[in-house]
Amino acid sequence: MAAANRRKAGDEAPLDRELADLQAPARWREWMRRAEAVIFAAAEPVPREMIARVVGADCSIDLLIDDLNEDLRDRPYEIVAVAGGWQHRTRPRYAATVRASAAPVRSPAAGLSDLEATVLMAIGYFQPVTRGELARILGREIGRDTIGSLRGAGFIGSGPRSPTPGAPYTYVTTRHFLSAFGLATLRDLPDIEALEDAGLISRHDLEAADGPGSEEEAG
Known part of the structure; x- marks a missing residue:
């Protein structure tokens, strides 16, 4: 006792x-x-x-x-x-x-909007990537609120500063991203060519770009 x-x-x-x-x-x-x-x-x-x-x-x-x-x-x-x-x-x-x-599932990715899911997909394939590069890949401007939402959900974090003029931030996916989408490593992402064929992303637009877009910012 x-x-x-x-x-x-x-x-x-x-x-x-x-x-x-x-x-x-x-x-x-x-x-x-x-x-x-x-x-x-x-x-x-x-x-x-x-x-x-x-x-x-x-x-x-x-x-x-x-x-x-x-x-x-x-x-x-x-x-x-x-x-x-x-x-x-x-x-x-x-x-x-x-x-x-119709049972609710334990998927942290379930609450993403279509835009957030598309941006997250592009970051997964092209990381480290800036907002300006994302805009060229996806053909539309990507607002800070979208990036902030993905950061707040733990899917992305800050990568190294880009070596381009202005040294803007780049973004990379996290371990939580791998967990949410059932990936062991980034090598398990689906074939990028299939996504390009579907018109979802354009690797050519990024590779053909001469420099940072006009909206590139350090944040």
Whole structure:
């Protein structure tokens, strides 16, 4: 009782990571469940180092994730590599089912306007990119309010200053952008040529530009 009284409210005994008292199969199963619990509960993709905090030092996290996905092979969701970590995601073949249900989904990208989504797409492909360059790519001026909205939502941040006259700010996507769109890295973005064929963006307009646009500003 005295020891319990000395323990601060909310304190817990240290987590037994190694589970040496368990047989190997049971130990592995418990490590799998711990990893799944952390991934399920997390609001953002879970990096390797977070999983390493709850499993044994000799545990292969890659094999652990493989075995978890094998367990989930008959479920409508899986664990996918996203933004440098792992996250639970609904399997693509159930996307139409979820849309038909009209259930609210946990997608931070769902609230974007068409313009914001288009600007974000252009930043993803051409980063680091200035507002003036975005205007040439998209064929319209891009206001500070649009950039501010994307920054406020955590999708973009400031990149290096452009080497062009006036040294305007450039913009780049964030890890949150990768997470929201289910991308492991920027290399997973769809083929840019398909977007050009659809008339959504013009890489040629950017590459053909001689210099910064007249509306280029340092902000």
